[in-house]
Amino acid sequence: LIELDRAHLIHPVASYRGHEKLGVRVLASAKGATVTDASGKQLVDGFAGLWCVNAGYGHETIIEAATRQMRELPYATTYFGLGSEPAIRLAAALAERAPGDLNHVYFTLGGSDAVDSTIRFIRYYWIARGEPQRDQFISVEQGYHGSSTVGAGLTALPLFHAGFGIPFDWQHKIPSHYIYRNPVGEDPQAIINASLAALRRKVEEIGPERVAAFYAEPIQGSGGVLVPPKGWMKAMRELCRELGILFVADEVITGFGRTGPLFACQDDEIVPDFITTAKGLTSAYVPMGAVFMADHVYQTIADGAGAAAVGHGYTYSAHPVSAAVALEVLKLYEEGLLDNGRKAGARLMAGLESLKEHPLVGDVRGRGMLAAVEMVVDKEKKTPLPAAADPARRVFDRAWENGLIIRAFANGVLGYAPPLCCTDADVDAIVERTRRTLDQTLE
Numbered sequence: 001l002i003e004l005d006r007a008h009l010i011h012p013v014a015s016y017r018g019h020e021k022l023g024v025r026v027l028a029s030a031k032g033a034t035v036t037d038a039s040g041k042q043l044v045d046g047f048a049g050l051w052c053v054n055a056g057y058g059h060e061t062i063i064e065a066a067t068r069q070m071r072e073l074p075y076a077t078t079y080f081g082l083g084s085e086p087a088i089r090l091a092a093a094l095a096e097r098a099p100g101d102l103n104h105v106y107f108t109l110g111g112s113d114a115v116d117s118t119i120r121f122i123r124y125y126w127i128a129r130g131e132p133q134r135d136q137f138i139s140v141e142q143g144y145h146g147s148s149t150v151g152a153g154l155t156a157l158p159l160f161h162a163g164f165g166i167p168f169d170w171q172h173k174i175p176s177h178y179i180y181r182n183p184v185g186e187d188p189q190a191i192i193n194a195s196l197a198a199l200r201r202k203v204e205e206i207g208p209e210r211v212a213a214f215y216a217e218p219i220q221g222s223g224g225v226l227v228p229p230k231g232w233m234k235a236m237r238e239l240c241r242e243l244g245i246l247f248v249a250d251e252v253i254t255g256f257g258r259t260g261p262l263f264a265c266q267d268d269e270i271v272p273d274f275i276t277t278a279k280g281l282t283s284a285y286v287p288m289g290a291v292f293m294a295d296h297v298y299q300t301i302a303d304g305a306g307a308a309a310v311g312h313g314y315t316y317s318a319h320p321v322s323a324a325v326a327l328e329v330l331k332l333y334e335e336g337l338l339d340n341g342r343k344a345g346a347r348l349m350a351g352l353e354s355l356k357e358h359p360l361v362g363d364v365r366g367r368g369m370l371a372a373v374e375m376v377v378d379k380e381k382k383t384p385l386p387a388a389a390d391p392a393r394r395v396f397d398r399a400w401e402n403g404l405i406i407r408a409f410a411n412g413v414l415g416y417a418p419p420l421c422c423t424d425a426d427v428d429a430i431v432e433r434t435r436r437t438l439d440q441t442l443e
């Protein structure tokens, strides 16, 4: 398998770099929060795949829901007025649970095309409003909004930009709220004020009548699990309303229990104009994403443009098997999974906090089952680990040997997003194996 993989299977270069010699690690099976590799080695999956297997692996009722739907009706298009019962029921169930008036749902295959879809819908909205010149988009440094060529321009990873002329000239960014390394210091209100001022400045700079929308994650995931100061999302949402621009909350990671509630926006007490989701929606058993759209946006597009003017759609949008899985996963969230995630999340945060004493640990942050440990060489000066030593890959490899899968970001940040079904023993194993890994890294 390793040879075949090397010869034929393309891995994203970024995450594979450094692993070529060793070859791919083939996962063979999984149950709950534990995965088994092809050699029989068992590991606790501290990252739920790629922050997505929220319900844990091998859940029989999810498997049954998928099988039942495959047997009954494996496919129905949403084109030319067709549909399927699970997709319609899912849209209604999600609309009922989404914050405020986010009553309209568009299904995608994942997060990147959910973000792409919002860009399209937002342009249709402004055209329908008679303001077609609003074609400028703003997002946040350290943000991640997918790797499609258009979405990658909202994403703030230079690695995703090289060679494509992206970000495009209509894609702009303001600095992150990154508390641990913020030029204005760690005071929450000072950080919020700086972000508000930065957005105002950016809108002025672009021209207030040109700006279409602002994108933010409730917690920046791929940027290193950067939790904003409490009230940041609310302040930014309100400023967007004042400036008359649309506000998109990208909940591809934070949605579906990752931070506690079904949507992180509920904890932030905001109702955005759009929410994008994916990952936990189906717990990754099958691919699916969902865009939530507010009543006023939907009505404007529908009234203003007419259906003929809205060109958008995917073959696998609202896939019945994905929808049947999402309906079952939604039931699991409400029948105990969210509660267990909250409990396990508190234990995880307490456990990781206890690592703060470790000489290598500069910062511990997170909310619910989404956390990070930032390693530093010098705690006082917050000196990052030298990139040349490739600390991320070394830590990932050591953690693997210790029976733990975590995400090791290039800047020395260790990311945690375990399945919400974790037992106390799973959580304790994640913390203890991290401690062992950090000790070995120090040696």
Ligand code: PMP
Pocket (backbone or CB within 6 Å): 109, 110, 111, 112, 113, 115, 144, 145, 146, 147, 217, 221, 222, 250, 251, 252, 253, 278, 279
């Ligand atoms: N938005 C956010 C906030 C994400 O974290 C991700 C993926 N990590 C995406 C969008 C893109 O999702 P996908 O990989 O499913 O295309």
